[in-house]
Every structure is written in structure tokens, then in C-alpha cells.
Amino acid sequence: MRKETTTVDTMKTRRATADVERAGGRPRVTVTLPRTSPFSRQMLIPGWDQGRLERARVLIAGAGALGNAVTANLALIGAGHLAVADFDRIDVSNLSRTVLFRRGDEGRSKAAVAAERVRPLMLAGAPIVVPLEGDVVWELGWGVFRRMDLILGCVDSSEARAAIGLPAWALGVPAVFGGLYAHNGGVVTQGVGTGPCVACGFSPAEWDDWSRRYSCDQVRRAAAAEAKVPATQIIASLIGALMVQEGLALLHDGGRNAGTRLFVAAQRPVIERVRLTRKPRCPFHAHIACVEEFPALSNQLTAGELLEALGARGREITVRLGREFLVGCRCKGCGRSLPLRKPRHRTHARDLVCEACRRADRPLVTDPRIASIDALSRGMDAAVLGLSLEALGIPALHLLEVERDGRTGWIELTGDLARVLPGWPGEASPTASP
Numbered sequence: 477m478r479k480e481t482t483t484v485d486t487m488k489t490r491r492a493t494a495d496v497e498r499a500g501g502r503p504r505v506t507v508t509l510p511r512t513s514p515f516s517r518q519m520l521i522p523g524w525d526q527g528r529l530e531r532a533r534v535l536i537a538g539a540g541a542l543g544n545a546v547t548a549n550l551a552l553i554g555a556g557h558l559a560v561a562d563f564d565r566i567d568v569s570n571l572s573r574t575v576l577f578r579r580g581d582e583g584r585s586k587a588a589v590a591a592e593r594v595r596p597l598m599l600a601g602a603p604i605v606v607p608l609e610g611d612v613v614w615e616l617g618w619g620v621f622r623r624m625d626l627i628l629g630c631v632d633s634s635e636a637r638a639a640i641g642l643p644a645w646a647l648g649v650p651a652v653f654g655g656l657y658a659h660n661g662g663v664v665t666q667g668v669g670t671g672p673c674v675a676c677g678f679s680p681a682e683w684d685d686w687s688r689r690y691s692c693d694q695v696r697r698a699a700a701a702e703a704k705v706p707a708t709q710i711i712a713s714l715i716g717a718l719m720v721q722e723g724l725a726l727l728h729d730g731g732r733n734a735g736t737r738l739f740v741a742a743q744r745p746v747i748e749r750v751r752l753t754r755k756p757r758c759p760f761h762a763h764i765a766c767v768e769e770f771p772a773l774s775n776q777l778t779a780g781e782l783l784e785a786l787g788a789r790g791r792e793i794t795v796r797l798g799r800e801f802l803v804g805c806r807c808k809g810c811g812r813s814l815p816l817r818k819p820r821h822r823t824h825a826r827d828l829v830c831e832a833c834r835r836a837d838r839p840l841v842t843d844p845r846i847a848s849i850d851a852l853s854r855g856m857d858a859a860v861l862g863l864s865l866e867a868l869g870i871p872a873l874h875l876l877e878v879e880r881d882g883r884t885g886w887i888e889l890t891g892d893l894a895r896v897l898p899g900w901p902g903e904a905s906p907t908a909s910p
């Protein structure tokens with residue numbers, strides 16, 4: 477039996493009582509609301525914490541159909557701080573599934589337009605919304621992740637899900653992922669602590685998709701990176717709403733649903749929750765125990781300047797890039813050695829064409845003909861040490877693993893903070909004790 481009563485008086489403030497009786501017996505919840513609050517209805521929900529939502533810092537990774545749906549939902553329920561990340565530009569085919577975009581937006585940045593349009597919809601007290609224009613797989617610094625209370629992965633590919641899930645899991649930030657296919661969809665709530673990550677829930681097809689992106693030609697396939705998933709606004713708003721619902725549960729109760737997947741078949745209709753199991757051999761379970769912040773460091777410094785700033789002269793120091801930088805390679809056709817000087821993730825198929833013989837014969841797969849680096853140390857090629865971290869493929873506000881005198885730890889390019897997340901509130905975690 478369930479009975480709900482609401483009493484309303486005519487004073488300046490309204491006293492509302494939600495009295496829910498159940499077999500288990502739930503406490504009576506009484507909230508006093510200013511009459512003018514846009515949130516008065518949702519605050520009648522037992523256990524609802526509007527203050528928690530207003531303080532919440534949420535990253536929406538991907539501003540397509542799902543990203544639009546979750547961003548609009550979060551704005552209306554009063555989330556106070558949103559960061560919207562996407563590298564892509566608006567295409568006319570997006571307009572039927574994106575409530576924040578309209579005709580005339582074609583060609584503009586998805587992240588910038590989503591942030592611009594959602595700002596007036598945000599009902600929290602002093603809302604902040606920040607667009608982050610860049611590829612969520614490679615160009616989103618992990619310092620962004622550690623300044624979030626919740627991450628919503630609104631991306632199509634298993635590569636992007638793994639790339640978002642990895643730092644979220646490593647830094648202990650709760651994350652929810654949505655996926656769409658025709659009239660069906662799914663929502664994965666990643667575990668925190670020792671629970672399963674999003675990749676532990678990958679199907680064999682998703683693992684195939686992930687590994688294919690890392691074999692083949694090993695270069696960025698310009699437009700092919702964006703999967704064309706059949707979907708409608710209907711299923712996008714349904715899955716987006718469920719993602720926000722799962723996110724709210726994470727913010728309110730700390731993760732009862734963590735490590736689960738919701739299956740949604742909208743035509744039958746059915747929604748089913750299954751628990752994911754942690755796969756011991758899953759490659760995405762690194763843990764970052766603490767991060768040392770360096771306000772003097774940014775990705776605008778050169779590699780040489782970074783090494784100088786981190787260690788006194790003569791100390792052994794290695795900075796891992798966490799990615800590969802291609803220095804040069806020898807053409808299979810004419811045999812000439814040619815410089816390349818590009819991070820692998822920014823290398824496109826057109827870079828394989830040899831300037832000398834015009835054949836597309838520059839091999840970029842692991843090959844003795846290619847020179848690449850994945851770490852920085854003193855005594856490297858001066859041309860590499862003179863490149864900025866940005867040119868080496870390191871995003872602003874990123875975290876780097878540093879080995880000094882045999883000890884390994886994580887540092888942050890904290891000098892980029894004001895540029896990447898202007899006005900962003902709150903502490904980051906985990907932070908090294910001074």
C-alpha cells in the first residue's frame with residue numbers, strides 16, 4: 477500500500493509533506509521550499525538533495541544525440557557545473573536528434589553550441605558551463621576528469637568508452653555510459669574502487685571494435701572514426717534520461733547501481749538490470765593513488781623545459797607520455813628517411829604518402845623503419861626536446877607519470893587549469909599531500 481499526501485499553505489514559503497508508507501516503513505520527509513523555486517516538485521521526492529546537484533560538477537563526454545539529451549536534463553534539474561566535450565562539428569544529419577542544435581548550426585563546434593544553448597536553460601543558482609573542444613580519446617587532459625563528481629560517457633565507439641572509463645576508474649570518479657542502436661539501448665554504470673570498469677562489460681563485438689582501432693594502419697581514419705549508428709531522438713532521450721537517473725543515484729547514494737548494465741528494448745518494451753563482473757585481465761584497471769599539482773607547468777612548455785622544471789640537474793628523470801610520438805620513418809618505396817614529428821593519434825592516412833616518391837609507402841605500424849618515442853628523458857634528440865608538450869600530443873591539464881630517482885608518481889600540468897576550466901569550483905582528487 478502506498479499513500480502520498482501533500483499539504484500546501486498560503487504563506488510565503490510552502491511546506492510540503494511527502495508521507496510514504498511501505499511495508500519496510502520509510503521515514504516521513506518534510507521539506508520547506510521557497511515558493512519561487514523551480515525545483516519545488518522534484519524536491520518532494522524522498523531523499524532528493526538539491527544542494528548536492530547544485531554543487532555537482534559533471535563532464536558530458538560527447539555532444540551528439542545522447543550528449544544533447546543528458547545536458548538538457550541536467551540543466552533543468554539544476555546541476556550547477558557542466559563541461560561538454562566533443563571534437564566534432566554539427567552536421568545536418570544531427571539536427572533530428574539534438575534538442576540544443578538547430579538549422580544554421582551546421583559546421584559549428586558541437587561542444588561550443590551545446591554550451592551556448594544550454595546556459596539559459598540551467599536553473600541552478602550560479603551555473604557554469606564550459607565547452608571542451610577536442611577528441612575525448614586523446615585531447616582531454618586527465619586533470620579535467622579529477623575535477624568532476626560525475627562523468628557521463630555519451631560516445632558511440634568502444635575506443636571512446638574505454639578512453640573515458642580508464643581515467644574515471646583510475647581516479648575514482650563515478651561514470652555512466654550510454655549506447656544506442658535503432659530502438660534499443662543500454663546504460664552501463666561503471667564500478668568504483670575495485671568494481672568492474674566499463675570495458676569489463678564489453679561484448680565480444682565491442683572488444684573486436686576496440687582492437688581493430690589499434691591494429692590495421694594504426695593511423696587516424698579521418699571521418700571513419702565516427703560510427704554511424706541508426707537511432708532516433710526517441711531512443712536518445714530515453715537512454716539519456718536513464719543515464720541522468722543513474723548519475724543522480726551515484727550522486728545521492730554513492731553507487732548502489734555501480735557495476736551494472738541496464739538493457740533497454742523500447743519496442744517490447746523491457747528494461748532489465750544485470751550486474752557486471754570484473755574481468756581480472758581487463759587492461760583498464762590502473763589506479764592513480766595521488767597526483768602532485770604543478771601550477772608552473774602547462775602543455776605550452778617544451779619537453780626540455782618540463783624536464784628542467786621537474787628535476788635538479790643531473791637527476792635521472794623519465795616522463796611517460798602515455799601515447800606515441802612518431803619522430804620519422806623510412807619509405808619502403810624509395811628508402812629515404814623522412815621526418816614525421818607527429819603524435820600517432822594526429823597522424824592521418826595522407827601522412828603516409830612519401831614526399832620524395834609520392835607513394836603511400838611510409839609504414840607506421842611497429843616496424844624497424846619507424847622511429848617513435850613514448851617517454852621523455854634528458855639526452856634525447858634536441859629537436860624533440862625543443863617541441864612543446866602540445867606538439868608532442870599532450871593535452872592541456874593532463875597528468876603525466878614521472879619516474880624520478882627510481883620512484884614513480886603522477887604530476888599534473890596545473891598551469892592549464894584556468895584556460896581549460898575557467899571559474900571551475902572545488903577540489904580535485906586524489907591530491908598528493910604536501
Ligand SMILES: [Zn+2]
Binds near residue numbers: 672674677755758
Ligand atoms: Zn575492466
Ligand SMILES: [Zn+2]
Binds near residue numbers: 834
Ligand atoms: Zn619514398
